[in-house]
Amino acid sequence: MSLTSAPDHPIELTDGAVAIGGRPVLRGIDLTVPHGQFVALLGANGSGKSTLVRALVGLRPLTRGELRLFGTPLASFDAWRRIGFVPQRSGAASGVPASVREVVSSGRLTRRRLLRPLSAADRSAVDEAIALVGLGDRARDGVGTLSGGQQQRVLIARALAGDPELFLLDEPTAGVDLHHQHVLADALGALKSRGTTVVLVAHELGPLAPLVDRTVVMRDGRISHDGPPVVVPDGEPHGPDCGHAHAVRRHDHVPHVASPLERDR
Numbered sequence: 001m002s003l004t005s006a007p008d009h010p011i012e013l014t015d016g017a018v019a020i021g022g023r024p025v026l027r028g029i030d031l032t033v034p035h036g037q038f039v040a041l042l043g044a045n046g047s048g049k050s051t052l053v054r055a056l057v058g059l060r061p062l063t064r065g066e067l068r069l070f071g072t073p074l075a076s077f078d079a080w081r082r083i084g085f086v087p088q089r090s091g092a093a094s095g096v097p098a099s100v101r102e103v104v105s106s107g108r109l110t111r112r113r114l115l116r117p118l119s120a121a122d123r124s125a126v127d128e129a130i131a132l133v134g135l136g137d138r139a140r141d142g143v144g145t146l147s148g149g150q151q152q153r154v155l156i157a158r159a160l161a162g163d164p165e166l167f168l169l170d171e172p173t174a175g176v177d178l179h180h181q182h183v184l185a186d187a188l189g190a191l192k193s194r195g196t197t198v199v200l201v202a203h204e205l206g207p208l209a210p211l212v213d214r215t216v217v218m219r220d221g222r223i224s225h226d227g228p229p230v231v232v233p234d235g236e237p238h239g240p241d242c243g244h245a246h247a248v249r250r251h252d253h254v255p256h257v258a259s260p261l262e263r264d265r
């Protein structure tokens with residue numbers, strides 16, 4: 001907690017806007033995420049989910065609005081070790097031969113003093129992260145020998161090893177088989193029980209659904225729904241929020257529809 005009474009929410013974005021190449025991509029985004037909340041960011045292709053999470057970690061500059069991370073304006077925020085970010089799948093192999101253990105260990109770099117060997121606490125955090133994503137038997141293997149889905153899990157383990165207080169993941173389940181979606185759900189469930197704040201971009205929640213406290217749905221660069229997830233038995237709308245629940249399902253699966261805010265694919 002900060003010494004003042006100002007809130008220190010992990011994320012507080014007010015009237016956020018992003019333009020790419022002069023074209024508005026996000027507009028009028030108000031998003032406050034309190035400690036310990038598990039937020040799913042949903043929406044059709046091109047609706048702005050990735051741009052929003054990238055803006056939230058300072059990778060996309062805001063053209064308007066204010067972003068505070070843990071109560072500190074982005075411009076003066078420097079506690080990046082409190083934040084873990086797993087980008088959309090790009091592969092953990094960069095051409096440099098490195099083992100799973102080495103890549104995951106790099107997630108501890110901000111936690112230890114430069115050029116110091118890994119401490120026992122570092123090593124156990126690395127082992128725990130590798131086990132959590134189900135790669136214990138591949139720890140010594142080169143990341144280049146792993147499948148795309150396994151490389152994604154290496155990146156997740158690297159972020160987990162840093163023991164972040166705020167963890168953002170962009171489509172971690174894309175192209176991942178059901179068994180490994182359950183592995184990921186277990187890993188994120190363990191984080192959630194530690195009180196970690198999670199923001200997750202997804203098309204399909206699948207096994208992650210029970211973890212979600214709040215769904216934010218993007219549409220054409222704006223937030224079109226923000227509220228608690230609603231359980232919809234047998235695919236039927238249910239309860240007073242059924243319209244929204246149905247909308248979430250439909251957005252989750254809508255085919256790509258061209259709009260002025262969508263990129264060519």
Ligand SMILES: Nc1ncnc2c1ncn2[C@@H]1O[C@H](COP(=O)(O)OP(=O)(O)OP(=O)(O)O)[C@@H](O)[C@H]1O
Binds near residue numbers: 021047218
């Ligand atoms: N690097 C870029 N260059 C140009 N336009 C971009 C770029 N990145 C995003 N955009 C634009 O921003 C819009 C939002 O893209 P974004 O990737 O944030 O959407 P998304 O909801 O994450 O989509 P998806 O589910 O397909 O990943 C796109 O329609 C695209 O036009």
